[in-house]
Amino acid sequence: QVEDGTAYIVMEYVPNALDRLLASQRRLSPRRATEIAAQICQGLAHAHESGVVHRDIKPANILLTANGDVKISDFGIARALASSTRSRGTSAMGTPYYMAPEQWNEGNVDGRADIYSLGILLYEMLTGAVPFQASTIQAIYVQHQNAPVPDIPRNLNVPSALEDAIKKALAKRSDLRFQSTDDMRESLIGSGDRRSRTIPVSVGSGSRG
Numbered sequence: 001q002v003e004d005g006t007a008y009i010v011m012e013y014v015p016n017a018l019d020r021l022l023a024s025q026r027r028l029s030p031r032r033a034t035e036i037a038a039q040i041c042q043g044l045a046h047a048h049e050s051g052v053v054h055r056d057i058k059p060a061n062i063l064l065t066a067n068g069d070v071k072i073s074d075f076g077i078a079r080a081l082a083s084s085t086r087s088r089g090t091s092a093m094g095t096p097y098y099m100a101p102e103q104w105n106e107g108n109v110d111g112r113a114d115i116y117s118l119g120i121l122l123y124e125m126l127t128g129a130v131p132f133q134a135s136t137i138q139a140i141y142v143q144h145q146n147a148p149v150p151d152i153p154r155n156l157n158v159p160s161a162l163e164d165a166i167k168k169a170l171a172k173r174s175d176l177r178f179q180s181t182d183d184m185r186e187s188l189i190g191s192g193d194r195r196s197r198t199i200p201v202s203v204g205s206g207s208r209g
Helices: 016-023 028-047 111-127 137-146 162-171 183-190
Strands: 063-066 070-072
Touching: 016 063, 016 111, 028 063, 028 070, 028 111, 063 162, 111 137, 111 162, 111 183
Parallel strands: none
Antiparallel strands: 063 070
8 A cells, every 4th residue: 555655564453363372271162163263264265266275374373353253374385276386396394283294295285285284273272282292393294194193182072073073184195184174164063063072970970071
C-alpha cells in the first residue's frame, strides 16, 4: 500500500500463536485440539488446491485470533506442486520433529506431507509432546522412518477414533495416510462421537483409567 509517496505493508495483527498457547497450557482438550486441527485442514485444503505444499506445519506457524479462528503462517519454504518440483529436491527442508519421511529423503513431496506434519501437531496438542524425540537429528530421522507412533496415555481420555486418525495421518508411506485434508477433516469431526479408550473402573474404586 502507498500513502503520501511512502510504500508500506499492512498485515493483520494476530495476538497469539499455538506454540505460546501450548507453553502455557501444555496440552489441550480433545475438543479444542480437534477444532484447531480441523481449521488447519481447511486452510491447507486451499493451499493444496492452489498447488502449494506448506512443508513446515508446526505450532509456531499456527496463529490464533482473539475469537478462536486459526490462521496458517510462514509459507517461506512452501513448494509448488508443479511436475518439475515433484522430483527429488536439492535439500531436505522443514523442522525435524514435524517432517514427513519423504521430506527427509528429499523425495516426492505433496500435500500428504502436510497431513503428516498435522498429525504430529495434533498428537502434541493432545499429549504435550511430539511423538518422536531424540537428542540428535539423525536419531529423529530414524524414528520418523521406522518407529511406530506411541500410544496416547489412556488417562488423557482421547477418543479412540481420534487416536486412530492421528495414526493414519502418521503412516510412514504417504499412500496409507489420508489422501486429502478434506478426508482428514471429516475423520476428525466424526471422531468426537465415539468412545474413548479408557480402562474400565469399578464403582467406588476411586481410581481412573
